[in-house]
Amino acid sequence: MNTLQLSIIHRLPNSYRWAAGLAGSSVEPIPPTPNGMCEDNSLVGLKLLSPNGDKAWSVMRNLSLALSDIDVESSILECEGEPCLFVRCQDEYATTCRLKNCGVAIAEHFSATAPF
Template sequence: MVNTLQHSVVHRLPQRYHWCASAVGQVIEAQAVSGLNSEDDLIGLRLLSHSGESAWEIMQKIESALAEIQLVCSVVEWEGEPCLFVHRDDECAATCRLKSFGVGIAEPFLRDRRA
């Protein structure tokens, strides 16, 4: 699995999410960032390095890698792409596990406004 995850890059989606019930079962719903933190908060990770069918395959492998350390997560289509959702409290463990498999974690940076 290590070779297939190397050179993959994910980034954290900007919103917080939670599971909600709908007519078709459990679905993900974005929450207002200004809302209060909840035990049910999820964070989402999206692949930057792959698209299409290969993105789904990589996300399933990432999900399996996290399941090996008993992290509860789900790959769900969000805005037309496969995204991995994990509990907010497990974010650090998830990103550490992914880094150990060679997955890059893209992080935002602030531009210097003086330039």
């Protein structure tokens, strides 16, 4: 898993679902729920901040393998022109925990108005 170290990922801002008739091969964004809770069929997308290009696809495959070790299903699809890793919303915390344990940095979104 040394190839995962020095990788930085972040969560895409939208939630997603499998596009109609294209489960496993295409996603579409869905509107946020009023209570911010996950829906049963919603997906979370993770995108690499580094590395990029062809190497990003290789890193994403390694990330997916790391998740399969803990029985978390994932799919790698092109989204916004880059490879993205999609997992079920219910698996987001297990996913980030596993990836952090493999040396992957998780970029967190924060507001500029947050108190420091």
